[in-house]
Amino acid sequence: MAVTAEEVMATYEDLAKLEAQFDDVETETIRYQHKITKPLYAKRAEVVAKISSFWSLVFEQAPMEIDESIQPTDSALLLGSIHNFSVERFEIDSDIENGEPRSVLFRFEFNENEYFEDKVIEKKFWWRYGKDGTIGYVSEPVNIKWKDGKDLTNGLLALARAAWEEDQAVPKKDGKDKKEKALGPAASALKKKMEEHEGAVSFFAWFGFVGEKISAEENAEVVAKKKAGEEIEAEDTEMQDGDDEDWEDEDDLEDLEIFPNGDDVAMALADDLWPNALKYFTAAQDDDLGSDIEFESGDEDEEDEEEGSSAQKPSKKKHKGCAHGCEH
Known part of the structure; x- marks a missing residue:
């Protein structure tokens, strides 16, 4: 039996409403889990x-993503x-009304080192909803005070911050988030630097991540409608005559994410390494123990070998990425 277009649309609307309800439940689950x-976590920190x-x-x-x-x-x-x-x-820790529990603040604390002057580096991620149905993280590039010749991002992070500040300073068009002009000098310099950059991008370029283009005002409007049970109609983003250049520039901005x-x-x-830190620490200890046993076994085998054997001594095993001189 053929299904009419009207029936299909009605079904899609029901699915959309159901998806929104699942999202609400997930939000409350995260909120409650954080509370208890x-x-x-405070005791663990001590x-x-x-x-x-x-x-x-x-x-x-x-975990792999990191x-x-x-x-x-x-x-x-x-x-x-x-x-x-x-x-x-931070939104629910600060008792912000209707605070989003997915919004997170990361705080890294470092000892004195040869690379940068910062002792603490923080980065915030806001979880936001867009009028066009977009949902995701929004962040701001964070500068790092690199010491001379020690910038592991090769200047990308500083340019990402400059391009972001430049974009924020451009007036909105007709009260919308769309800018009059997307690319400025800093953005152009960043684009050139990204094209010239060779090799893998440093982990510290992550502090330059921007994410979705959703303002706090737009998010608040959508959240209010969701709470009131109102249907959220996606804004028309179809290209209008004369907008070709603006759209090309917007596409350029999308490509300026230094850590996509x-x-x-x-x-x-937030959802793996932080809550499971004890598990990962224990895994590291197990690796230490396994490496020590393997090394000791290798010594015993070597002692049993006849003198003059050309076999090489077993090398000590190291953790992946071990960087503080730890040999196991």
């Missing part, structure tokens, strides 16, 4: 503060200097 686990290498070992065992982003040149700094890491659900999968790394940090 917050005291436990205990692990006594273990100087805790967070470096945790990051050595980081591990793949840590380049060999990052390891000495990230794993060798980090001494504390924390995640805050920054939201994936943020989610992995």
Whole structure:
């Protein structure tokens, strides 16, 4: 039996409403889970503060989304200097009305190092809803005070921040988020730098992630409608005559994300590495034990070999990315 277009549209609307209800339940689940686990995280912080290498070992065992982003040149700094890491659900921690529990603040604390002057680097991710149905993270590029010749991002992070500030300063068109002119001098310089950049991008370029183009005002309007049970109609984004140049520039801005999968790394940090830090620390200890046993076994085997054997001694095994001189 053929299904009419009207029936299909009605079904899509029902599915959309059901999806929104699932999203509401997930939001409340995260909110409740945070409430009951917050005291436990506080106790955990007190205990692990006594273990100087805790967070470096945790990051050595980081989940794939994070591990793949840590380049060999990052390891000495990230794993060798980090001494504390924390995640805050800042919108609900601050009792913001209708605060979004997915919004997170990451706080990295470092020992004195040869790469940058900062002792603490923080980055916020706002979870927002757009009028066009877009949902996702919004962030602001964060500068790092690199020491001379030590910028692991090769200038990308500083340019990302400059381009973002430049974009924020451009007036909106007709009260909308669309800008009169998308690309300015800083954005153009960033685009050129990205085209010239060779090799993998440093993990520290993650601090330059921007994400979705959704303002706080737009998000508040959509959230209010969701709470009131109103249907949210996606705004018409069809290209109008004479907008060709603006749209090309908007596309250019989309391409200026220096760390495109920054939201994936943020989610992995907040929803995996942070809550499962004890598991990753234990895994690192198990690796240590396994390496020691393997090394000792190798010594015993070598002692049994006849003198004059040309066999080489077994080498000590190291953790992936181990950067603080730890041999196991």
